[in-house]
Amino acid sequence: MAVLVLNKQGKPLMPCSEKRARLLLERGRAVVHRQMPFTIRLKHRIDGAVQPLRLKLDPGSRITGLALVREVETVDVETGEVRREAHPLLLAELQQRGASIRDALTQRAAFRRRRRSQLRYRAARFLNRTRPKGWLAPSLRHRVATAQAWVTRLRRLAPVTALSMESVRFDMQQLLNPEISGVEYQQGALLGYEVREYLLEKWGRQCAYCGTGNVPLQVEHIQPKAKGGSNRVSNLTLACRQCNEKKGKRDVRDFLAHAPQRLARILVQATAPLRDAAAVNSTRRALYRVLAATGLPVEASSGGRTKYNRHLHHIPKTHCLDALCVGQVDAVGRWQRPVLAIKACGRGSYQRTLLDKYGFPRGYLTRQKRHFGFQTGDRVRAIVPSGKNVGTHVGRVAVRSRGSFNIQTPAGVVQDISHRHCSLIQRADGYGYCHQPAVRERNA
Incomplete structure (x- = not known):
């Protein structure tokens, strides 16, 4: 993973390698900034050559992939x-x-309703809230706000000159071919990728009939077209080749007559909405407006093109690698890099x-937020010389007023560590961090 670099005045320079950063720190020419x-900050250097960097986002309902890439553009002579x-x-x-x-x-809301009915009678009210x-x-606004916060943070740490995000944009067909019209314009060059990706997420990337995963799957009609079935996504599912050939033109009720529980599950799941897809769709335009407000050029690309790029370059499916494949990607460098996992933890609660x-109190929290110089969420290093927790532990700390802390490490929670063994690494910023190993093999 590249190391982010700031100059003496705190302005971003080009990232460097881990080896280069280690030499700069050992020779006293840089200090750790974050x-x-x-991130390191140079102690004497002010200027330096920078190259254009692009920050790519793959917004999801639960996880957003981020990829900071250096783009090299070449022009074909012919x-x-x-x-x-x-x-x-x-x-x-x-x-x-x-x-x-x-x-x-x-x-x-449940507590508020209980108080209203318990303290005094209040007449029922409705439609008393106006929404612009x-x-x-709030849960959807949080997705946009966290993505915006990290775009702003990475722009302060790296010379980002352009942004890319995954979004549906059919006008790209007309930009590439001004004469395109009719059904060709509506369908586009990537027809089928969007529907297939929707079905893969909906059916858990496994055969709906036998439950087999990690095999090539085919799009299959639940009610055959020969018997009046349509091409609506509610009538589509995924099946392995053996089940698809075995079912043939039979109705799903006849094909799964021996498995009524599986039949009921398929019929219910076929008409069930995809909540995660609805969340992404509702925040897509809001996120685009936020990125466009930065003043940087924003490239919007469809999910079908992301999948096409991923298959073209034989890259496994993860959130961060999906972000890497967003937009125009003709070639990819070394993508086998460690991944920084960032978890939004919040900055605490006012609830004491x-x-x-059952809603009854079981404990009370102190009003003081910081104890012995630490607060919950700080990243600390604890060196325990003896006892059951002997060793070095690095992670996110949870403080107590008595001075016995818990530390959340990648291996698990280490309990009852004295504050005297802890040293501060980074103040709490509302996020938890850990490094994940690089993905080496392609998923099936």
């Missing part, structure tokens, strides 16, 4: 076509906490009482 993502080769410098996956926000708001055009729920599942 641990996650690892055709005059511009080819874009991407060299990834930083790969990261941002895990949102939209589900926890939704659950917290649901619980707060383009309103998003812990409740059990």
Whole structure:
């Protein structure tokens, strides 16, 4: 993974290799500016040559993929076509906490209703909340806000000159071919990729009839077209070659007459909405407006093109590698790089009482946020000389007023570590970090 570099005045320069950063730190020519993502600041250098970097995003309902790439553009002498080769410098996956926000708001609404009925009678009211055009729920607004925050943060740490995001944009067909019209314009060159990707997410990337995974899957009609079935996505599923040939033109009820439970599951799942896809679709335009407000050129590309690029360059499917394949990608450099996992943890809560599942208090939190110079969320290093937790532990700390802390490490939670053994690495910023190994093989 490349190391981000700042000059003496705190302005971003070109990232360097880990070896180069280690030499600069050992020789005293740089200091550590930030641990996650690892950034150094030069002590004497002000200027330096920078190359254009592009920050790519693959927004998802739970995880957003981030890829900071250096693009090398070459022009074909014969055709005059511009080819874009991407060299990834930083790969990261941002895990949102939209589900926890939704659950917290649901619980707060339940408490509010209870107080209203308990304290005094209030007449029923409805339609007393006005929502402006383009309103998003707090859990959805959080997805846009976290992506915006990390775009702003990476722009401060690296010379980002362009942005790319995955979004549906059919006008790209007309830009490539001004004479395109009719059905050809509506379908586009990547017809089938969007529907297939939707079905893969909906059916869990396995055969709907036998449950087999990691095999080539075929798009199959639940109700055969020979018996009046349509091409609607609610009538489409995925099946392996053996099940598809065995089913043939039979109705699904006849084919699974011996397995009524599996038949019922398929019929229910066929008409069930894809909640995650709805969340991504509702935040797509809001995120695009946020990125466009930065003043940088924004490239919007469809999910079908992302999948096409991934298959073309034989890259496995992960969120960060999907971000790497967003937009025009004619060639890819070394994508086998470690991944920085970022988890949105929040900055704490105003709630001072812990409740059990029945709503009764089971504990109280102190009003003081910092104890012994530490607060929950700080990244610390604990060197324990003896005892059951002997060793070195690095991770996110959870403080207590008595001075016995817990540390969340990649291997698990280490409990009851004295504050005297802890040293601060990075102040809490609302996120938890850990490094994941690079993906080496392509997923089936």
